[in-house]
Amino acid sequence: MALFSLKSLAILLLLTAIPIGIIVSLERAQPSTHVYNYHGTGGWLRECAKWDPTNRRFIVSFFEGGVGEVRVPEEEAEKGVVLQEVTVAMEVSLAGNSSLGISVDTQRNRVLVVHADVLGQRYSALAAYDLSTWQRLFLTHLSGPSDEKSFADDVDVDAEGNAYVTDAKAGKIWKVGVEGNLISIIRNPLFTPKEWYKKLVALNGIVYHPDGFLIVIHTFSGNLFKVDLSKGEEVKVIKVTGGPLYFGDGLALLSPTKIVVAGNPSGRLVESTDGWETASVVAKFSGPMHRLATSATVKDGKPYLSHMIGIGYPKKKFAIVEAVF
Numbered sequence: 001m002a003l004f005s006l007k008s009l010a011i012l013l014l015l016t017a018i019p020i021g022i023i024v025s026l027e028r029a030q031p032s033t034h035v036y037n038y039h040g041t042g043g044w045l046r047e048c049a050k051w052d053p054t055n056r057r058f059i060v061s062f063f064e065g066g067v068g069e070v071r072v073p074e075e076e077a078e079k080g081v082v083l084q085e086v087t088v089a090m091e092v093s094l095a096g097n098s099s100l101g102i103s104v105d106t107q108r109n110r111v112l113v114v115h116a117d118v119l120g121q122r123y124s125a126l127a128a129y130d131l132s133t134w135q136r137l138f139l140t141h142l143s144g145p146s147d148e149k150s151f152a153d154d155v156d157v158d159a160e161g162n163a164y165v166t167d168a169k170a171g172k173i174w175k176v177g178v179e180g181n182l183i184s185i186i187r188n189p190l191f192t193p194k195e196w197y198k199k200l201v202a203l204n205g206i207v208y209h210p211d212g213f214l215i216v217i218h219t220f221s222g223n224l225f226k227v228d229l230s231k232g233e234e235v236k237v238i239k240v241t242g243g244p245l246y247f248g249d250g251l252a253l254l255s256p257t258k259i260v261v262a263g264n265p266s267g268r269l270v271e272s273t274d275g276w277e278t279a280s281v282v283a284k285f286s287g288p289m290h291r292l293a294t295s296a297t298v299k300d301g302k303p304y305l306s307h308m309i310g311i312g313y314p315k316k317k318f319a320i321v322e323a324v325f
């Protein structure tokens with residue numbers, strides 16, 4: 001008996017040591033591309049990081065709730081220097097909710113941030129903050145306990161300043177005006193796949209294209225949609241060669257013909273030459289997979305992937321990794 005439990009203890013240690021060993025070696029591996037590492041202020045998970053070119057910083061969202069900035073010095077530090085996250089916004093009234101998608105609206109000197117109850121799926125809101133003062137400009141309630149289960153996930157802004165927020169649970173898009181008024185909800189049968197297992201995570205990353213349409217991804221079906229705002233919000237499935245884009249998460253528009261899809265694999269480059277009627281996966285990038293790439297952003301013309309999982313003790317270290325395709 002004693003021998004048996006010793007043996008099972010040894011097996012248990014071995015089993016837990018293997019994944020830890022893999023993570024340690026993955027962490028020690030020299031990254032092949034440029035990485036911004038930063039120390040977090042608290043929790044283990046960061047959902048989104050977007051570059052704010054005016055203020056030379058990444059704006060990051062805390063899964064435990066709150067928004068931070070990670071300033072990047074003018075003289076970019078040599079390899080191995082760890083930047084520091086500073087908390088810039090915290091909604092006391094939303095305690096218990098996560099902060100998720102971010103859209104930096106440089107033109108209006110503000111940033112939009114999604115806040116939602118990821119586990120309970122009973123609360124979703126969109127907030128806007130002044131980029132210079134972090135004063136809150138609005139906090140728009142999107143859904144609550146008496147509505148259908150929802151969880152607001154990601155956001156982008158059109159040329160007029162309207163915000164579009166994806167619902168990763170019910171598969172819809174909330175449209176919020178420039179002053180924070182809820183204008184409408186975009187629904188379409190194409191947003192709901194038939195199979196139950198493809199409904200687990202619905203609409204996720206979203207980008208506004210300067211030609212007047214949205215590109216949206218559905219995580220579990222891998223579908224990419226074009227929502228044409230100039231044609232009454234007409235929804236079409238973009239035919240993607242090399243798709244479907246299963247497990248696609250955050251998106252970033254690299255140029256009018258290229259988007260970067262964060263997820264698993266860490267990054268995919270998708271290109272379209274016909275105004276996003278069709279597209280193809282032209283390249284893939286594998287970063288630190290164990291940290292999970294959940295969002296993409298563009299800094300000085302280059303795509304970067306933000307990874308969700310912080311690793312380290314006592315301070316958790318996060319990684320924003322350049323994707324080279």
Ligand SMILES: *[C@@H]1O[C@H](CO)[C@@H](O)[C@H](O)[C@H]1NC(C)=O
Nearest residue numbers: 093094095096097117120123
């Ligand atoms: C999220 O915030 C709302 C609004 O204040 C609150 O009612 C709700 O309890 C919060 N959710 C969680 C999971 O704490």
